[in-house]
Amino acid sequence: MTTTAPRVDHAMLSAEPDYPTLWGHPRPLWMLFMAEFWERFAFYGIRWALTLYIVAEFFQGAASGQAAASKTYGAYLALVYASAIFGGYVADRLIGYQRSILAGALIMSAGLFMIMLPSQPLFLAGLATVIVGNGLFKPNISTLVGKIYPAGDPRRDRGFSIFYMGINLGGMVSPLVTHWLASLATGTSPLLNYRMVFAAAGVGMLLSFLWFQLGRRQLQGLGSLPPAPGNGRKTALVVAGALAAILPVYLLLEYVPAATLAWVLLALFCGLAVNLYLAAAKHGSVARQRVIAMLLMFAFNVIFFMFFEQAGSSFNFLAQNIVDRQVFDGFELRVAWFQSLNSGVIVLFAPLVTMVWAALAARQWEPSIPRKFALGLLGNALGFAVLMFALTRLVDSRGLIPFWTLIACYALQTIGELCLSPIGLSMVSKLVPSEKAGLAFGGWFLSTAIGNNFSGLLASDISGETGMTIQSALGGFTFSFWLLAGAAVLLFICAPRISKLMHGVK
Template identity: 40%
Template sequence: MSYQDHTLTDQVSEQNAPIGADPTGPEMFGHPKGLFYLFFAELWERFSFYGMRALLVLYMVNNLFQSFANRDEIAIGIYAAYGALVYATPVIGGMIADRLLGYRKAIMLGAVLMALGHFALAIEHPVFFYGSLALLIVGNGFFKPNISTMVGTLYKEGDTRRDAGFTIFYMGINIGAMVAPLICGWLGMTYGWHYGFGAAGVGMVLGLIMFWQGGRSGVFGNNGLPPEPAVIKERVAGITKEAWISILSFLSLPVFGLLLFNGTLDLPGFGETIFDGSIMHIVMNYILLPVIALVLIYNLVKVDSMERQRLFVVILLTFFITVFWSFFEQAGSSLTLFAERNVNLTFMNAAQTNSINPFFIILFALPFSAMWVFLSKRRVNPFTPVKFALGIAQLGLGFLIFAWSANYADAEGRVSIWFLILGYMFITTGELFVSPVGLSKVTELSPKKIVAFIMGIWFLSSSFAHYIAGLIAKLTAVSGTEGEAATGMASLLVYTGVFEQIAYVAFGFAVLALLLTPIMRKWMHGIH
């Protein structure tokens, strides 16, 4: 699981939590009781998200598109588009909650949409497949940013328990992310795909029930209610604004389904029309990217010299984090297929390997946090650009270990699972060097008037990273239908060849970050 799930929750809440919010209701273990309702709601929601994610590419390759010669390419393209959209919609969902719905109603709407999506995915049919992913994308947009913000509303401004509260919440995220592939992966690959996806759906319903029960018991107090209740009750064309949000959410599903679609449609008047990711390519490169660039240029012109230089540093950090996630997000796609085809999976299946990263996050997160405090006290804590360089280098080392494994393969082209585990460990330590540190510095370096916008760009970098990750993963695509695709030593050389290239490119970007460190330090104007 990406540490960014936690850092997103923390920083979004920093931006949106109302000043002076009081702890509500009774306490438990020294924290507002509402925290633990949110803890379990998010745990089960992440269980559903990562349980489905662990099975998604394997399901497409081995079931839904198994008769297609380019099944790997189709599956990787859909997975990349799904990941890109999942990280884009929370920006919209957060805005709608802030201005109209309030956090609670947004969370409930998102949870219902996601539960429907998971159960629809259990029905093995292409129409339900695309529809279910669209439901998950829209639902995640409402759920993810707003449950995070709810945590922030439980603490007063300056409450010393706040960081500890987010750490507890973060552990719930990682527990869900670690356990989900083990359970859903086992059910899906042992008893059938619909059992695995169905288990993810059950997890989402449990999360929905936990959040609903928290609201019903009053532990959230008045936090998370609509900012102006009268506004959402206003009618447009005879329908309340609140109802319109739900209606438009469902009406948007075909649009998201089309963005995901990889295949051929028979359109009246157009004949056979092939969608090979070209729509997503247009949206990302010719709409979203130019808009972001223009707004950034506008703001660079408006701010003073020091703010401009700090903003340049934010842009550089955003560039490097996009590079990092582009390589990191091979997990779930090319790394999962590599695990299935070329790793001796002695005590877990390919889907379950997705639990390795969150396991190491749980293991290392607190020691890393303590390490930064220890180094700071001794004035030897590396500057942020140096941490980025070290983090990207560790990610490169992880992929180099995957590549080296080819030298120790057996006659069937399979390598020890310990290469996979060791590689994931270095990728995870690299993640802990860049993700939490980067988000913290974005809030410090961004001009105060546009900090929310810059945070939105930072989150959207994950969307672009998933898109780029798909382009990279397609280099590993093995042609042929089930039973005909290259396996054994042939597929091993394809995967490890690409992983080796990723490693060397990552090392190159790490060197670039080090070379830019002096000027970035200067432009940061005293921020470490």
């Protein structure tokens, strides 16, 4: 496939204009920051509601629907991230990054409005549409962030951390705003409340489209196609192909078991790994070894997100049924609000973590990329350790655990995420040959997809046939702690060898 597709002129796509700076970074960073803010507003707006809506709408609120809802959620997340591999390919080889982002934003917004419709086939078709649109949007906006910095620019890591704050500002605000909008429909069917959430997410995605469309002049042509008569035709064909792809994605959601989907995603990952390896080999042994190091880090990213993404499934059911959400008399925490914790902690701590890395770098003490990943795995593990303690020692007479334990879990996991996710995005931009940047970012998101699919399988197993119990939650979270802790120790041990493969990339 890669040998026959027409190529985009990468002299245009990868050029590095001399951008004016704003607050020490290229000015387009802040435009990309806000476009991503609105996209994440849409994504997190439905994240807290999806599993709860599936149980309420399609299982009439029965706890036995939790397992199926978790599998659907895991498959949806997996395909959302897996679609990035195709979006990266399309941008790299056909229509460029800017047009991919704009087309993806419009398709996603259509899907978000579709899931409001009270029909399971239309609901799944809406999710499939969101998945396809996300594939065109998500990897390519991250690629542009990497490309606005010159090669070797030490600001790039910090730029990705700032960009990551844009992601999480949207994620923090969205559950609060969408829950407030849902509360406006109090006294009506709870299902109408969820549909208001989906409508707000659709509006957020339209705002992302408008923000990027109005601000993309700042990019000075970076990521756009060089003028040519066939550009409009290429774009039309890509959009038509994206719309045609909705049907097979729908069939995957409807008919392919989550366990089978795992094998499909693994096969995709193997194909991508071979493609990136062969492309890097053409640039010599250094480029080849850097890609090997990147693929190894992708494997640890799978482990991280298998457990981190319990937030939208098993943690949701935990908050709904096993957490005492009463803060004081007359005030109760809402399930949706817990979904803002992850993003809120990132907004608070991302600047601090960025300053810590910068201070350590000034003293030549900054941890290597693999060691930062290991710290991320450890933070994730400690979050589960708090829940293990709560489910063992702090269960009250009503079978509930204190709300602060789930808050502490989210905080620890989020600090772990800050050591891994923004570093991973920056790592990809540094280790891969320029002409494969979009595909490599697709690979990063594909590794996240595999982890998300596994997260749905784990959450389904925790809920079982009758819904989550204290015993099933304790068993699942204990398994999560030990696997994460073991992976962290293994990566600490292997870090020097992996760093050597990176040949000076830090």
